[in-house]
Amino acid sequence: MNYDNGHADAAFSAFLQTYPAFETTRHLDDLRASEYARLDTQGHIYLDYTGGSLYAISQLRQHMALLSENVFGNPHSSNPTSLPITALVERARCSVLEFFNASPEEYVAIFTPNASGALKLVGESFCFGPGDHYLLTFDNHNSVNGIREFARARGAEITYVPLVLPEMRVDETQLASYFDLARPGGRNLFAYPAQSNFSGVQHPLEWIAQAQAKGWDVLLDAAAFVPTNRLDLSRWHPDFVPLSFYKMFGYPTGVGCLLARQEALAKLCRPWFAGGTITVASVQGDRHYLAQSEAAFEDGTLNYLNLPAVEIGLKHIQGIGLETIHERVRCLVGWLLDNLLALQHRNGKPLVRLYGPSNTNRRGGTLALNFYDISGQPIDHRLIEQQASRANISLRTGCFCNPGAGEMALGLSKPELVACFNQPTPHLTFDDFRLCIDGKSSGAVRISVGLVSNLADVYRFMQFAESLVDQVSVQVTA
Numbered sequence: 107m108n109y110d111n112g113h114a115d116a117a118f119s120a121f122l123q124t125y126p127a128f129e130t131t132r133h134l135d136d137l138r139a140s141e142y143a144r145l146d147t148q149g150h151i152y153l154d155y156t157g158g159s160l161y162a163i164s165q166l167r168q169h170m171a172l173l174s175e176n177v178f179g180n181p182h183s184s185n186p187t188s189l190p191i192t193a194l195v196e197r198a199r200c201s202v203l204e205f206f207n208a209s210p211e212e213y214v215a216i217f218t219p220n221a222s223g224a225l226k227l228v229g230e231s232f233c234f235g236p237g238d239h240y241l242l243t244f245d246n247h248n249s250v251n252g253i254r255e256f257a258r259a260r261g262a263e264i265t266y267v268p269l270v271l272p273e274m275r276v277d278e279t280q281l282a283s284y285f286d287l288a289r290p291g292g293r294n295l296f297a298y299p300a301q302s303n304f305s306g307v308q309h310p311l312e313w314i315a316q317a318q319a320k321g322w323d324v325l326l327d328a329a330a331f332v333p334t335n336r337l338d339l340s341r342w343h344p345d346f347v348p349l350s351f352y353k354m355f356g357y358p359t360g361v362g363c364l365l366a367r368q369e370a371l372a373k374l375c376r377p378w379f380a381g382g383t384i385t386v387a388s389v390q391g392d393r394h395y396l397a398q399s400e401a402a403f404e405d406g407t408l409n410y411l412n413l414p415a416v417e418i419g420l421k422h423i424q425g426i427g428l429e430t431i432h433e434r435v436r437c438l439v440g441w442l443l444d445n446l447l448a449l450q451h452r453n454g455k456p457l458v459r460l461y462g463p464s465n466t467n468r469r470g471g472t473l474a475l476n477f478y479d480i481s482g483q484p485i486d487h488r489l490i491e492q493q494a495s496r497a498n499i500s501l502r503t504g505c506f507c508n509p510g511a512g513e514m515a516l517g518l519s520k521p522e523l524v525a526c527f528n529q530p531t532p533h534l535t536f537d538d539f540r541l542c543i544d545g546k547s548s549g550a551v552r553i554s555v556g557l558v559s560n561l562a563d564v565y566r567f568m569q570f571a572e573s574l575v576d577q578v579s580v581q582v583t584a
């Protein structure tokens with residue numbers, strides 16, 4: 107296909123023939139024009155929805171109206187400026203539980219600064235002891251990997267479940283034997299992402315019950331999944347679900363959530379107490395009593411002025427329909443995959459190497475890839491970012507805080523990595539690391555579609571990709 111502007115109409119009709127369901131999502135184009143007009147007036151091609159989603163102008167207006175028309179004090183007092191904001195915080199909490207169809211008898215919603223904050227709460231409070239186990243997939247965000255340091259410090263075993271190329275999924279025939287590693291009667295935690303922030307792979311939610319049946323508490327990292335997929339917590343019952351709201355609806359930043367099963371929460375051991383988390387603490391008596399439920403986990407003053415914006419954001423998504431967003435993302439990703447993988451240099455060598463599933467089956471709207479020049483050498487991802495930025499395309503490069511998936515995708519072996527980390531340098535910079543793994547890519551390019559992506563966005567990306575065909579590699583400029 108030729109991606110110059112003269113061919114756009116033909117490409118659009120071919121797209122609709124292959125992905126007729128896109129028509130059912132058309133109201134998102136109207137919404138983009140009315141609520142997200144700044145994207146197009148400023149000529150942005152936004153392809154980093156996995157990094158963060160975008161907010162509608164009406165979300166800001168509603169939130170600003172609420173703040174400008176009311177006087178809100180610190181919640182959890184009973185004075186006239188505190189009571190209304192306390193009510194709004196509790197409404198936000200209920201709206202989160204409702205959005206995920208989580209029964210308040212089973213789940214609580216703990217507000218945190220972000221998904222990482224939610225993960226740290228689990229890590230620091232999980233009562234690992236010697237012989238217990240922390241099991242996790244290679245495919246995980248660093249904020250899930252980081253829990254291993256709590257596990258290690260308390261003498262627990264740490265086991266990583268590898269991924270299988272090219273799809274970057276787990277070999278499910280092996281999984282049962284990993285689940286058998288649970289220490290009987292011990293404190294065992296299994297963590298995996300519902301959707302990879304690297305490859306877009308959606309790992310099966312069926313693993314939750316399978317792992318629980320073998321004695322694991324299950325931490326399902328839903329940060330990259332929930333922006334474009336329904337997570338129904340009346341059907342699936344993970345023990346801990348961390349997420350960040352800006353990834354779902356762009357605004358507010360600084361607020362995330364840990365959805366936790368009451369039963370699993372009750373087993374945690376909080377290592378400290380803080381303002382707001384106790385019923386009574388005494389200096390001279392040297393004792394403290396933790397509050398019940400979510401209150402024991404919300405340290406200090408909540409981000410209370412931003413919490414009403416969470417309810418506004420959830421209503422915004424509900425108004426659009428999560429299924430509509432999901433369907434649009436599926437169509438756009440399908441078209442991108444079909445077209446990107448067909449690009450070749452004039453000598454027949456492929457332009458792109460994709461890391462992850464090459465069709466829309468059990469995957470989300472995130473694609474990780476590298477571009478190759480005409481001689482078959484990888485084009486440095488930093489160069490791609492520089493060139494894309496010149497075309498006003500926002501994409502992401504590197505390993506996206508998911509080193510396990512990155513190492514698998516890029517073929518970096520344990521001995522190679524250990525040799526790099528054992529160098530006598532006091533502090534390994536990214537450039538030291540790149541030189542150490544000489545000849546291999548040190549990262550990838552990630553593009554991701556979401557809430558208000560349209561066909562023009564992905565078409566413009568294909569134009570950019572096509573401009574790399576027959577290119578000979580050049581150096582990254584500072």
Ligand SMILES: Cc1ncc(COP(=O)(O)O)c(C=O)c1O
Pocket residue numbers: 156157220221222223247249299301302303327328329330350362
């Ligand atoms: C799968 C996944 N988990 C966790 C996180 C951490 O989210 P945050 O940076 O909002 O804490 C991210 C962020 O990209 C993510 O994609």
